[in-house]
Structures are given as structure tokens and as C-alpha cells.
């Protein structure tokens with residue numbers, strides 16, 4: 142959430158040749174460069190196991206930047222910042238070579254020893270890279286050293302604790318940036334501004350005024366090429382423990398004592414500590430079977446290449462939970478996510494309580510729905526507030542109208558990708574939109590009983606909104622599951 146004030150530094154991407162680097166990190170750096178947010182002396186060093194020259198890596202990066210739609214003159218300018226270093230994560234001597242390369246690049250380009258290490262590696266390689274950097278002293282250069290860790294951060298509470306312990310052996314918490322790319326989205330950041338800059342919203346943001354909150358992340362694709370990874374993960378680990386729970390903490394947190402990373406993360410941790418144990422009866426797990434999606438026939442999950450025979454991995458999960466705090470006592474929070482749903486959508490729907498006296502209902506008007514604020518994150522970012530108004534003329538009739546705010550329509554130009562925001566924050570040392578170790582562990586702790594004893598799994602046809610059993614979790618006849626667009 143910072144502006145472009147970063148010092149000269151060396152940004153090191155482990156796994157620089159990989160999918161995430163090519164599709165997200167390099168384009169994000171290219172866009173930051175184009176918009177003038179990067180320090181002119183800043184350099185990027187991609188690290189990989191296969192030998193490559195700087196020039197060979199620049200060619201790979203130029204292709205990636207071209208595919209991301211950067212103009213050709215900007216591609217050339219960004220490519221000049223790029224370098225490459227071969228490194229085997231398991232070889233301690235390679236980290237000493239990396240240290241010497243960073244020193245040389247620093248001297249050549251007049252960059253102080255400020256290093257950001259982005260681990261864009263398969264999770265099994267995280268521990269090697271963390272230990273290698275620490276043992277080579279790259280965690281304590283003369284300037285600063287920051288470590289960026291991608292998701293998934295562990296696969297359960299025990300593995301997350303173990304990884305945190307290893308990372309803390311070598312890096313202090315204020316050096317560690319755990320990524321949840323949802324937090325880089327403009328609407329997520331705006332959620333904080335919306336709550337804290339508009340007193341009438343914050344004064345209504347509690348159990349007195351709010352009836353229910355629903356957080357939905359729908360994907361209109363199957364597991365595709367990630368089937369093997371996904372089959373060991375499932376919706377609860379892959380989506381709920383991180384993205385949906387991060388959104389939940391931002392919605393439910395108390396007003397922080399200041400608009401700082403420390404204060405905001407402290408409040409988010411308190412929310413996690415306040416979540417009541419989840420009743421297994423309030424969880425519906427699902428797995429898609431063959432169906433029709435986007436006008437095409439799709440096969441079922443069990444028929445996907447890489448999925449184990451008879452797999453019980455959930456591709457859908459719906460959860461009803463409660464935050465046991467003064468603010469939220471008794472207000473249900475519904476979390477729902479799934480693959481092969483009818484729409485790609487991420488939204489938070491906040492349902493306000495109905496007016497205490499239904500005057501208009503008594504007069505025969507259709508005032509039978511509560512006001513709903515929908516905060517949309519995907520496909521478009523913005524808000525919709527559904528309110529009742531009087532229709533013109535007689536007799537008295539009410540109509541529900543949407544007050545809409547769409548980011549792209551209101552502000553010129555496209556929104557920055559979440560990674561752009563997050564990389565700039567890393568360069569500026571702003572941890573507000575990164576996940577603290579206590580948040581990661583707190584979140585795994587919430588879901589540990591469900592991971593240890595997974596509730597029954599139900600089938601749903603691809604192209605539907607999950608198993609019908611999930612509908613029974615939502616308040617009868619007040620269902621907000623459906624997709625909204627801003």
C-alpha cells in the first residue's frame with residue numbers, strides 16, 4: 142500500500158524461470174518500471190538450477206513481458222535491469238557464489254547491500270533456500286535483507302509451525318513477507334479504507350446491524366494440469382485456509398490502533414483466535430462429477446489425469462462459522478469456494494438486518510429483502526449496495542436498486558495486478574498486506590480438526606453451485622450465494 146519511494150536494491154527471484162515468475166513477477170516488475178515506481182539503480186537477479194547467460198534469461202523475460210502486453214520500448218528498458226545466476230538450492234557453496242555475485246552487481250551499479258529474496262520455488266525447496274541464505278549470511282547484509290515466501294505456507298499446522306521455526310532461525314519476523322496475492326487486490330485494500338474512512342459504515346459494522354456475511358470464491362475451471370498437486374491439497378488447504386480466511390479477518394477485525402502493519406496484523410490475529418470451533422455439521426465438502434461448463438462437456442474430478450483412484454479430496458467446500466467476539470457474537474460467516482462452478486467470482490456479501498418495523502410490508506409492498514453490500518473482487522472490482530427506494534407515482538411501491546461503484550469505470554486505466562502492489566510493498570518494507578507467522582498458524586489451527594477428520598463428501602455436477610447440501614447452510618430463502626457483477 143506504499144508509494145514509489147524504494148531505495149536502490151537487488152531483487153532476487155529464486156525460480157526465476159518458472160511459471161509464476163514469467164506470468165506474474167516479471168510483468169509486475171515491468172509494469173512498476175514503466176510507471177516509474179522502481180529506483181533507477183534497482184536490479185533483478187533471477188536464480189535457477191540450469192546454467193544461462195544474462196542475455197539468455199533476458200530473452201526469456203522479454204517473451205514473458207511481451208505476452209503480458211508491455212510495450213516493446215518498455216520491455217527493452219526493463220530487460221536491461223535483469224541478470225541471471227545459476228544455483229542449486231541444495232549446495233551451500235552456491236549461496237556463497239550468489240553472495241559474491243550480489244556484491245559485484247552492487248559495486249557495478251552503485252547499489253547498497255539491500256536484498257529482497259523472492260522464493261518462487263516449489264514448496265519442497267523452500268527450506269533449502271531459507272537455510273542456504275541464512276548460512277551464507279545473506280540474511281544479514283550491511284543494508285537490509287527481506288525474504289518473500291509464496292503460498293502454500295505448510296500443508297497443515299505441524300508443517301507450518303516447522304517452516305516458521307526454520308525461517309525464524311535465519312530471519313526475523315520483520316524481514317519475512319508471506320504472500321497471499323488476494324491481499325494485493327485494490328478492493329481488499331479498499332475494504333480497509335471503506336471501513337475506516339466512512340464513519341457510518343464502521344458504526345454499522347457489527348452484530349446490531351449485520352445479519353450475515355458470505356465470502357465466495359468461485360472458479361469456473363477444473364483442476365487441469367494442477368491435478369496431481371491439487372489431489373494432495375483440496376479446497377480447504379488451497380483456498381480456505383489462506384485466501385478466504387484472510388478476507389474474513391479483514392472484514393471481522395476490530396478498528397486497529399493505527400493504520401500500520403503491526404496494528405492491522407494484530408487485529409487480524411485476534412479474529413483468528415476468536416473463531417469458535419467449527420461444527421462438522423456446518424461443513425459441506427463436495428467433489429465435481431462430469432457436467433457442462435462454459436458450454437462444454439467436462440469430465441469429473443476422478444477422471445482427471447493425476448487424481449488418485451477413489452480420491453476423497455474436496456473440490457468444493459462450504460463452511461458456516463462464528464467469530465466469538467463482542468462485535469460478531471451470533472452473526473454467521475459463510476465461506477464457500479469450489480472448482481467447476483458456473484462463474485469465476487470472488488465476492489464478500491454483507492447482509493444488513495431488516496428494518497425493525499415493516500411498515501411497507503404491512504401496506505402490501507414487497508419490502509421483503511434486507512440491504513446487501515456486495516464487495517466484488519473478481520471478475521471486476523467494486524461495490525454494489527442494494528437498497529429499497531420508492532417507485533415514482535401511485536400506488537406506493539418499492540423497488541430494490543443497486544448503487545454501483547466499478548473501479549475500472551470510475552478510474553482511468555486498468556487496475557494494477559495484485560503482485561505489482563505486493564512487490565512494491567516488499568521494496569518499500571511495508572508488511573501490511575503480508576501474512577504474519579501467527580496468522581498462518583492461527584488459520585491452520587482453525588481448520589486442523591476438519592483436516593484431521595474430514596466431514597462427508599458429496600458429489601455435484603460440474604457447472605452447478607456445488608452440492609445441494611451446501612444450500613442448507615445458508616439462511617433459508619435469504620440466499621446470497623449467487624454471482625453479482627459490478
Ligand SMILES: NC(=O)c1ccc[n+]([C@@H]2O[C@H](COP(=O)([O-])OP(=O)(O)OC[C@H]3O[C@@H](n4cnc5c(N)ncnc54)[C@H](OP(=O)(O)O)[C@@H]3O)[C@@H](O)[C@H]2O)c1
Nearest residue numbers: 156158159160161189190191261262263264266291292293
Ligand atoms: N504459478 C502460479 O500461478 C502460482 C500461483 C500462486 C502461488 N504459486 C506458488 O509460487 C511458487 C512457484 O510456482 P511456479 O508455478 O512458478 O512453480 P514451478 O514453475 O513449478 O517452479 C518454479 C521454478 O523453480 C525451479 N524448481 C523446480 N523444482 C525445483 C526443486 N526441486 N528445487 C529447486 N528449484 C526447483 C525451476 O527452475 P529451474 O529449473 O530453472 O531451477 C522452476 O522453473 C510455488 O510455491 C507455487 O505454489 C504459484
